[in-house]
Amino acid sequence: MSKTVRIFVKGNEAVSRGALAAKCRCFFGYPITPQNEIPEFMSSEMPKAGGEFVQAESEVAAANMLLGAGACGVRAMTSSSSPGVSLKQEAISYMAGSEIPAVIVNMNRGGPGLGDIGPAQGDYYQSTRGGGHGDYRLLVLAPSTGQEAYDMTIQAFDLAFKYRNPVMVLGDAILGQMKEPITPWIPENIESEGGEDWRLDGANGREKRLIKSLFLEEGALAGQNQKLQAKYDAMKEMADAELFDTEDAELVVCAYGSIGRIAKSAVRKLRKEGKKVGLFRPKTLYPFPEKPLLKLAKEGKRFLTVEHNLGQMVDDVRLAIRTVADSDFFPIYPGNLPTPDDFEEPILKSLEGK
Amino acid sequence: MSEMNEKLVFDRPKAVIDRPTHYCPGCHHGVAHRLVGELLEELGVFEDTILVSSIGCSVFLYNYLNVDAVEAPHGRAPAVATGVKAARKDNFVFAYQGDGDLASIGMAEILHAANRGEKISVVFVNNTVYGMTGGQMAPTTLIGQRTTTCPSGRCLEHEGAPIRMTEIIAGLGGTAFAARGSLDNVKNIRQAKKYMRKAFECQTQNKGFGFVELLSACPTNWKMTPVQANERIQTEMIPYFPLGVYKDTDEGGAC
């Protein structure tokens, strides 16, 4: 029934509604532009859903509250934007090390430092390379539309519990602030709690449980790292990408998130002009969808990576296709807001092999 | 035979696991652990307890208490406990922190958890040094006290004055109970347990944030024998950190 209802909301609200649909029951927020609509929405709607909203004293604290709620096996989330996510990395590393499921939303803004409050993709590294201390990975989902923001937030909770790992939903100021229609839906057969065999709820009639990331005993930390690596390897089956007009394309544009969406418009326009170009848009940034990209490379296509940073995802593109091809790179500097027209010239240049 | 009528009048509480601790001789953590364990049993919350352990010597508390536990990053135990309590309102949630953890890196987290009136309990063990890392200066190191990072003694001009946490916590709106006890003699230990009971009851009776500071010895890093270190609590610490109840909403405020 709800399938047919369309609502007109900002991406930030789409994320919030997706979280509530996924039975998120604890939200820990802290103000930072351009994600403020998430804690604002949650402050009024979470209590109605029977959950807990806490405005933390800092991003550091919010992420540590998330750690606590996640250790109890309750579906929990925090959101922030780039400088705030840097602060959350402490707890994110602990959550990865302790295998605590949780969802972290990052509406990427310009950097480095305070940067600006506009869109950017400078947090690709910090999202996909762990981001904090130690060796760990997050599952990273990269929505490019309001609908995907809703859908992927729901998916994020499922994946967090499936892998017992923190999951990041990585958007940007465009996604967070732009209003567009979405069709909300309610997933079936989900619970607000999981982890029956590890969650903390009091050692009543069972052995006590301990959730920790400290492993001092001989061989224990090596064992834990090995276990984590096996998990990260297993995550590779989740790798996902949108392939648009790639079949007969001579040049494939690689871009994610909002930039992927803008690039798609450019590709559409050039297609109408008869140019053989396509789009490869990763929906998961970690694991990176290497296989479909390598397949395109083996078909002899050329590549152009476009990002709203100085070149970060292009590393993963090049790694994926390194045995057969390379990728050109076109940066959009954070602080500039690109239009599809901005992409035409670099696309045509790469298409002609210049 | 007289042994037939003999009664065991003191034994370890069940909440405290029967195993040796890693603590140095004369360290008061063991006494604090016992008091916690006894109270969890006496208040009937033992099987509902979720412990949030902190960073420092007491990180291994989770190896000694027979309760569910999660390890918090340095200083963040009150934030983690806030999250645990948000997820588990019906469980008894407490954090156990040292002075470096709580009064330095975790100052923001403890103050805001108290101010929000989180229904959690915090046991604060103050031994005036960072113990686990080798006895560096802590926010509670006394003026003139030598540590590995203030080898000439803490200097008021350079390092500021030792922080009296209980007094600060008592000044916050969400605090239902705040007191400072000491573990240096039997009378003080008994009194400290009474304070801890009150702090824990703030949670079981849904009154607000409960806080107890415990003055404790660190003989190793004070470079003293256990007996000398124990005496130092009386001669040097208590004069600067006076014992007593600083806030009790049952009694209408501070004493």
Next chain:
Amino acid sequence: MSRIAVQEDRCKGCMLCSTVCPVQIIVQSERFNQSGYKVAEVPAEDMEKCTGCTSCALICPDLAIRVYRTPKKKKGDE
């Protein structure tokens, strides 16, 4: 009479117990335990002085002391 039992493998020889004993019967023995600590003990001849007050157990950081008390016989008891 009352008595204490020191669990010697737990004792770290800190001797805080000796500082609170009202009858001053706890001393450091010359015996080392497995961890290398000279353990606390009450010489056999002094044990009858133990009052069973539990002070030593209350201050022991290592929960190494158990305290036993034998109630005095009341009138009518056999």
